[in-house]
Amino acid sequence: MLQRIYGTAFWTAPELAAHLNQLEEAKKRDHRVVGKQLDLFMMHPYSPGAVFWTERGTAIYNTLNDFIRERQRADFREVKTPLLYNKALWETSGHWGKYRENMFLVLDKETNEHNVSLKPMNCPSHYLLYQSKKHSYRDLPLRYVTFDVLHRNEVTGALSGLTRVRQFQQDDCHVFLRADQIKDEVAFLVRFILGYYETFGLTARLKFATRPPQRIGSDATWDLAESSLREALEATGYEYELKPGDGAFYGPKIDFDVLDSIGRPWQLGTIQLDYENPERFDLTYTGEDNTAHRPVIIHRAVSGSLERFIAILIEHYAGAFPVWLAPEQVRVLPISQDLDAAAKEITARLSAAGVRAHCDDRNETLNYRIREGEVMKVPYMAVVGKREAEQGTLAIRSRGAGSKQDIVPIGDFIARVTDEIKTRV
Numbered sequence: 001m002l003q004r005i006y007g008t009a010f011w012t013a014p015e016l017a018a019h020l021n022q023l024e025e026a027k028k029r030d031h032r033v034v035g036k037q038l039d040l041f042m043m044h045p046y047s048p049g050a051v052f053w054t055e056r057g058t059a060i061y062n063t064l065n066d067f068i069r070e071r072q073r074a075d076f077r078e079v080k081t082p083l084l085y086n087k088a089l090w091e092t093s094g095h096w097g098k099y100r101e102n103m104f105l106v107l108d109k110e111t112n113e114h115n116v117s118l119k120p121m122n123c124p125s126h127y128l129l130y131q132s133k134k135h136s137y138r139d140l141p142l143r144y145v146t147f148d149v150l151h152r153n154e155v156t157g158a159l160s161g162l163t164r165v166r167q168f169q170q171d172d173c174h175v176f177l178r179a180d181q182i183k184d185e186v187a188f189l190v191r192f193i194l195g196y197y198e199t200f201g202l203t204a205r206l207k208f209a210t211r212p213p214q215r216i217g218s219d220a221t222w223d224l225a226e227s228s229l230r231e232a233l234e235a236t237g238y239e240y241e242l243k244p245g246d247g248a249f250y251g252p253k254i255d256f257d258v259l260d261s262i263g264r265p266w267q268l269g270t271i272q273l274d275y276e277n278p279e280r281f282d283l284t285y286t287g288e289d290n291t292a293h294r295p296v297i298i299h300r301a302v303s304g305s306l307e308r309f310i311a312i313l314i315e316h317y318a319g320a321f322p323v324w325l326a327p328e329q330v331r332v333l334p335i336s337q338d339l340d341a342a343a344k345e346i347t348a349r350l351s352a353a354g355v356r357a358h359c360d361d362r363n364e365t366l367n368y369r370i371r372e373g374e375v376m377k378v379p380y381m382a383v384v385g386k387r388e389a390e391q392g393t394l395a396i397r398s399r400g401a402g403s404k405q406d407i408v409p410i411g412d413f414i415a416r417v418t419d420e421i422k423t424r425v
Contacts, residue, residue: 049166081125
């Protein structure tokens with residue numbers, strides 16, 4: 001019997017020690033463990049590869065969507081498109097021949113064939129939207145962005161927490177533009193993506209991926225696409241690595257490998273240049289010369305799958321989310337039951353100010369409730385005693401500060417928390 005054995009070697013003892021430390025840190029930060037501890041999500045065998053988000057996990061999910069919507073509000077057009085499509089769409093796009101085994105097929109009762117599918121990506125639906133109207137060169141670049149749910153038929157054995165799922169959401173964007181706009185658009189998108197990561201303290205390495213063995217389109221078109229994207233990437237001034245043969249089947253791409261707080265790389269964002277699908281879908285715009293021209297398409301994702309991005313953030317922060325992203329930002333703790341009404345009034349004031357606040361007035365000891373708040377990694381615990389209720393103050397315990405308490409006027413504390421949420425510190 002033969003058995004495959006894998007080994008890892010290091011030049012120095014400190015490098016080995018750093019690797020072992022990273023493994024230990026990764027184990028402690030495992031999003032499947034931390035996510036359960038913080039009550040963020042669950043999975044169920046009745047729906048393998050799909051996520052059940054609790055109210056706490058949904059708060060993070062919605063906050064991330066709101067954040068990228070805010071960043072995209074001025075320059076992008078948000079759209080929604082159907083989930084089910086006839087195979088004719090996927091035959092036109094090339095996915096039926098290249099990707100069908102990864103698609104969830106649906107039986108068409110009229111033909112008794114599996115010729116309908118849930119969409120595994122948004123690209124073709126955006127082409128149909130673009131195709132439905134006439135466009136001028138003045139309209140471009142036109143950026144369609146969507147948050148639709150996608151489905152991919154991953155084998156059960158490959159499913160893993162939030163990082164490999166069957167149902168997921170992408171912050172997906174398709175830019176329709178003129179060829180002479182590629183350089184400026186790539187620079188804009190690279191800045192957009194890197195700026196988004198900086199909010200979370202994430203850094204990224206850029207990689208340029210070229211034509212894969214299995215692809216559509218002629219070598220001449222690929223030559224043009226690769227030279228155009230490489231030139232645009234080099235114009236940004238950012239360093240990059242080459243990934244030969246790792247492009248999408250319709251075009252070359254720039255991938256963003258993000259490094260988390262313990263130095264692990266995660267492939268997240270992408271910018272893909274596509275000359276093929278404008279031909280396949282006969283997409284046009286009216287040029288300055290009043291004749292029809294082909295646009296170019298850029299496919300852009302920032303987080304990739306939102307599910308996977310949340311998994312990365314759970315492990316990046318080890319569950320200790322910054323205040324703006326934390327599912328529970330403030331926990332209000334009355335010392336005794338006669339202070340419950342005062343604590344609930346303070347909680348209501350926090351909630352009215354847009355703070356995710358919860359009043360823990362259970363009939364448990366204060367120390368027990370504080371310990372539980374620490375386990376749940378709540379950024380702030382606001383203790384209400386008789387003196388605080390009389391003076392309009394709070395005894396604030398900040399996450400990670402141990403037993404230290406700061407006595408702060410209620411209004412000042414609300415202003416502090418809302419400022420941290422607004423500035424996303």
